[in-house]
Amino acid sequence: MKTARTWAVALTGVDGHLVEIEADVSNQTPGFKIVGLPDKALGEAAQRVHNAVTNAELELTRRRLTVNLSPASLPKHGSGFDLGIAISAVATGGVLDAASIARTVHIGELGLDGRVRPVPGVLPSVFAAARAGFDRVVVPHANAAEARLVPGMQVRAATTLAEVAMWHGADIAVADVEPVTAAVAPRSVPEVLDLADVVGQEEAVEALIVAAAGGHHLLMSGPPGAGKTMLARRLPGILPPLTEDAALEVASIRSLSGAAVDVLDDMPPWEAPHHSASVAALVGGGSRGVRPGAIVRAHRGILFLDEAAEFSRVALDALRQPLESGSIDIDRAGFRARFPARFQLALATNPCPCGNYGVRGAECICPPIAIRRYSARLSGPLRDRIDIDLQVARVAASRATAPERSGTTTAQAQGRVQTARERAERRWTNTPWTVNAEVAGSYLRQGDLRLSTDVRAPLDRALERGLLTLRGYDRVLRLAWTMADLAEVERPGRDELGRALFLKKGLIA
Structure with a gap:
């Protein structure tokens, strides 16, 4: 045999492209x-x-061997093509079944001793092969569990x-060799914390339930010790479990990130990068192979930015485009990688650098210009994309030492959220949306679901007075529909819209 062919997969983002590996022998140098x-x-x-x-005791031609990866215009990255290249090269000697290798996709890196080493991105690669x-x-061997997740x-x-x-038909003795294991630690499952541990903060707990029910973005502002982080860490526990399709998307992204994937996890992902994270750490990047950033790893889950005002403004503003589109495009010389990034954003910030501005009984030592600069780190366009702007105050001593616990548990909150999401899903049947936060504003303003003039009156006045942008107007409408779903x-x-307007801008209807 002079020419042999098999297949591998090239990944650009989470999209896999089948690559034909063609090996040919010629009578040249x-x-x-x-x-x-x-x-x-x-x-x-x-x-x-x-x-x-050589170390596998197979033969490679001594003539000129050329391996072509087709289509030639598609950039190929990484060592996952090694196995396919080796099989096609050996097959040119006629020792392998040509039909067998031509209908098989090979993925894996080779060690010098002939062992097959694990590579990232096996799950999306196998999905591409199936499609x-x-x-x-x-x-x-180390990637077999995640590959078997593809039906x-x-x-x-x-x-x-x-x-x-x-x-593939070679007449060769195979030695018993210890397989190469994945060089990653098993993924730790985040602990589900109970809302009942939250003391006081009934309004904040209710706002958290609203955010989970509609998939709304949330900003919590308040002094240190008010419980902002405590509340945010309980948000994943009240979200509904992931569907099978969503769990496969999340597992594919974990595979691309190099994390261990052996089972489908229905727990929404939780990402909480440090405030020193760069733009590339948040959105992803790399000069050769593009790796997913925190917003991609948070797909179908929560991206929590604690001390949000301490993040660089450039990094925060990089979130604006994926918040609207639900995806992120990373351009490099010669190729573009697209990743899904439909996450729910939760921010927590202090009112000023010292944290005491506006706190009763506390002294703020920050000059007015420092307070304005600190607040301005969250730009107006970013704040406009936040659905819920919540002020969180410290709990009074009488409430903190009271023997009774919060009236809402995580199980009760998740039940309310699940019921509200089911109502929304039925309403958005035959549309591209599943939760209220994703619905196009024009659909709510101009379609059959347009609210009556009397109900919309406070919202229209806020828009006319310049208190809301049109984007903010649409976000209040989405919040109002979530309020209606929770109220069944x-x-x-007027009541649902008034509460939505208060959560968005602190306005009383």
Whole structure:
């Protein structure tokens, strides 16, 4: 056999593209050349493959071997092509079943000793193979569990190159070799904290339930010790469990990040980056292979920014576009990677650098200009994208030492949230939306769900007086529908809209 073909997967973001690996032998000066727009890591595959094939006691041609990765215009990154390159190269000698390798997708990195090493992004790669019509894939032994999460795929877990060659018909003895394990720690499951531990703060707890029920973004402002972080950490526990499709999306992103993936977790993800995080840490980046940032890892879950005013303004403003679109595009020379980023944003901030501005009985030592500058770190356009702007005060001593606990537990709150989301999901059937926070403003302002003039009157006045932008107007409408879902009424009335307006701008209708 002079030419052999098999398949691998190139990832751009979470999107996988099938790549045909074509190996051809020619009567020219001996050598091993990989073409088809490989990056540096992939260009070095020639030496890894040569040593791995030799140590697996397989034969590689002594003539000129050219490996083409098609389509040639698609950038290819990483070492996950090693296994496919090695199999196609060995197959040019006629020792492997050409039909077998042509209908199999190979994913994995090779060690010099011939063992197959794990690579990130196996789950989205196997998904891409399944969508392209393939039903058989060979993956590293350490990645087998996540590959088997894709239904309908025949997954073979490879320990060595020799083992893979034997599966494709090579007459070779396979030694018993210890498989390479994934060099990552198992993912820790965040503890579910109970809302009943919150003392006082009934309004804040109710605002948290509203945010969870409608998928609304939340800003909590208040002095240190008021319980902002305590409240935010209880938000994931009251969210409904992820659907199977959403859990697969989250698992694919974890796989791209290099985290261990062995089961589908229905717990919404929780990301809480430190306030020193850069723009690249938040949105993702990298000069060669693009890695997902915190907003991508928070997809279908919560992104919590504690001490939000301490983040750089550039990093915070980088959140504005994904908050609107639900995705993030990262452009690099020659390619663009798109990641899903439909997260729920929760911010916590102090009123001033010392934290005592506006606190009864406390002395604020900050000059007025420092207070204004501190507040301005959360820009107007970013605040405009926040649905709920909540002021959190410290709990009085009499409440803190009272024997009774909060009247709302996490289980009760999650039940209310689940019921409200089911009502919203039924309403948005046959639309692209599932929660109120995603609904287009024009649909609520001009469609069949437009509220009556009498109900809208306070909201219209706020818009006319310049207290709200049109974006803020739409966000109040979305909040009002969430209030109606929690109250189990068909449409928002003056009461629901008034509470929504108060949560957004602190205005009394």
